[in-house]
Amino acid sequence: MATEIEAWSTGPQNDGVFSLEQKQDEEDSEDLNELEVNGNWTPQEKALHEARLKAKAKRRLRKTSSRDSTRDSLSDSVSGEPSTDPHSPKAKAAVNDRKSRTGKGRGLPKKGGAGGKGVWGAAGMVYELEEPDTDDPNYDEAAQGDTVYATVVPELDERELEKTINPIVQEYFQHGDTKEVEMLLKELNLGHHKFEFSSLAVSLSLEGKASHRELTSRLLSDLSGKVLSETDMSRAFDKMLKELPDLILDTPDAPQMLGQFIARAIADHAIPMSFLDCYKGKVDCDHARAALDRAAVLLSMKREIMRLDNVWGVGGGQRPVKHLIKEMNLLLKEYLVSGELSEAEHCLRDLEVPHFHHELVYEAVVMVLESTGDTALQMMVKLLKVFWQTGLITLDQMNRGFQRVYDELPEISLDVPHAQSIMETFVDLCHQEQVITKQLRDSCPTRGRKRFVSEGDGGLVKS
Numbered sequence: 001m002a003t004e005i006e007a008w009s010t011g012p013q014n015d016g017v018f019s020l021e022q023k024q025d026e027e028d029s030e031d032l033n034e035l036e037v038n039g040n041w042t043p044q045e046k047a048l049h050e051a052r053l054k055a056k057a058k059r060r061l062r063k064t065s066s067r068d069s070t071r072d073s074l075s076d077s078v079s080g081e082p083s084t085d086p087h088s089p090k091a092k093a094a095v096n097d098r099k100s101r102t103g104k105g106r107g108l109p110k111k112g113g114a115g116g117k118g119v120w121g122a123a124g125m126v127y128e129l130e131e132p133d134t135d136d137p138n139y140d141e142a143a144q145g146d147t148v149y150a151t152v153v154p155e156l157d158e159r160e161l162e163k164t165i166n167p168i169v170q171e172y173f174q175h176g177d178t179k180e181v182e183m184l185l186k187e188l189n190l191g192h193h194k195f196e197f198s199s200l201a202v203s204l205s206l207e208g209k210a211s212h213r214e215l216t217s218r219l220l221s222d223l224s225g226k227v228l229s230e231t232d233m234s235r236a237f238d239k240m241l242k243e244l245p246d247l248i249l250d251t252p253d254a255p256q257m258l259g260q261f262i263a264r265a266i267a268d269h270a271i272p273m274s275f276l277d278c279y280k281g282k283v284d285c286d287h288a289r290a291a292l293d294r295a296a297v298l299l300s301m302k303r304e305i306m307r308l309d310n311v312w313g314v315g316g317g318q319r320p321v322k323h324l325i326k327e328m329n330l331l332l333k334e335y336l337v338s339g340e341l342s343e344a345e346h347c348l349r350d351l352e353v354p355h356f357h358h359e360l361v362y363e364a365v366v367m368v369l370e371s372t373g374d375t376a377l378q379m380m381v382k383l384l385k386v387f388w389q390t391g392l393i394t395l396d397q398m399n400r401g402f403q404r405v406y407d408e409l410p411e412i413s414l415d416v417p418h419a420q421s422i423m424e425t426f427v428d429l430c431h432q433e434q435v436i437t438k439q440l441r442d443s444c445p446t447r448g449r450k451r452f453v454s455e456g457d458g459g460l461v462k463s
Contacts (some may be wrong), residue, residue, distance in 0.1 A: 155191035164188065165200045173205075173212050178222040185227050198228060198236035199243075202261055206251045211352050214312040217261065221268035233271045237262055241279075244287040255287045259294025260311050266299060324353055328360045332367055336379060341386050348392060357393045361401025368426055369405075369412060369419045377426055385433045399440055402427075406445055420445075 114122035121127070132139055156164060172181050190197065198220055205216040224233060240247070240258055247254040265271045276296055283289045298311065328351075335344040348360065364380045371377070387393040405412075405423070413419045424444060431441040 153189040155189045161193050165197055169201050169204050176215055178219050182227055195232040195235040198233055199239050206254055206257055210312045217264045220265060220270050224270040230271055234275055241288040248287055255290040256294050259291040262295040263298035264311050324356055328363050332364055357397040358400035361398055362404045365405045369416050369422050381429050381433055384435050388435050402440055409445055
């Protein structure tokens with residue numbers, strides 16, 4: 001026992017790690033030496049000695065075979081020859097080999113050596129920059145840089161288009177600002193129905209006044225090339241030519257008006273000159289033919305005779321003041337000649353200047369003062385009475401017109417000596433017909449009457 005303890009303590013050590021096989025060999029050798037020293041061999045000791053020798057030989061054989069299999073696997077990996085026996089130690093050493101171990105295939109690496117977990121690809125492969133896929137579950141929107149948000153406006157269908165366009169056009173008839181309409185149209189997504197804006201605007205203006213039609217022509221001219229193209233304009237007028245049989249039910253003059261729209265659009269370069277040529281000999285509808293003939297006639301006339309810029313006339317407050325005064329003078333003179341009240345009323349309404357009707361009252365009174373006889377006086381009283389009763393001339397406009405004459409009466413008297421007496425007679429008659437108020441009649445300036453006596457009275461003045 002002491003000998004075993006000494007052997008354990010004095011045996012070789014490898015950095016504190018004992019080899020179990022080395023220990024067993026040392027124990028066998030020590031026992032053998034001990035038996036050899038004593039020289040006595042018993043049968044049990046002899047059998048034990050032989051068993052130990054056999055075990056020692058097996059351990060040595062196992063070590064040798066393990067070293068040989070490792071050496072062979074390394075040589076096979078270098079030479080590229082596959083192992084024939086998958087159950088041999090060579091196969092166990094090549095667990096991490098990428099070659100097929102099923103015995104099938106050509107024995108090449110999977111995916112050319114570019115497959116497997118943690119592999120970035122084959123040697124020499126160059127990767128290009130890939131765009132991030134938004135459908136990728138790992139897609140991170142915040143990591144993609146600046147995010148741009150855009151407002152998506154849905155396209156309007158036919159029903160929504162009419163409901164949206166009508167208020168825009170009606171409001172434009174009030175303010176006349178084409179830039180505001182352009183801004184509103186750019187905010188809408190008209191899509192392939194863009195051309196219908198022009199047809200809707202023209203249809204609404206046909207039911208309105210001449211000033212509305214002038215504004216519509218100006219709007220189409222300003223939108224051409226910005227919001228609407230020549231193709232859109234041509235499609236709109238083509239659609240209206242086909243719808244003329246329905247438009248004529250509400251507007252009997254629709255063919256002539258549409259012809260004027262087409263002529264004005266061609267003059268403003270909103271539609272090409274070849275628009276009329278496309279319909280020559282191809283129109284069966286009489287109304288469409290009348291509209292095209294009207295446009296052709298207007299375009300063939302000289303500018304000295306007919307200016308297409310004023311094909312609708314100049315509407316309302318857009319006209320110069322001198323032009324309005326001239327129109328009102330012409331209206332009154334025609335009335336004095338013809339005596340037609342309805343025609344005079346119609347002409348005044350067509351001027352569309354209700355804020356300037358005081359000028360008509362002023363010109364009518366001055367014309368009475370400058371006229372001779374009572375005919376003009378009676379006719380003007382009758383005309384003003386009709387305008388007052390129909391509401392065409394308001395109380396404010398009537399008062400302003402008479403007040404202007406009151407203020408200029410001294411200057412008028414220089415040219416018309418009897419202007420004062422004629423004015424008093426005219427004011428009294430208008431008050432009797434309830435054209436003016438009593439307050440306005442009393443505010444008429446009066447001139448003090450002085451009568452000179454004969455020289456026998458000493459030149460005294462009698463009041």
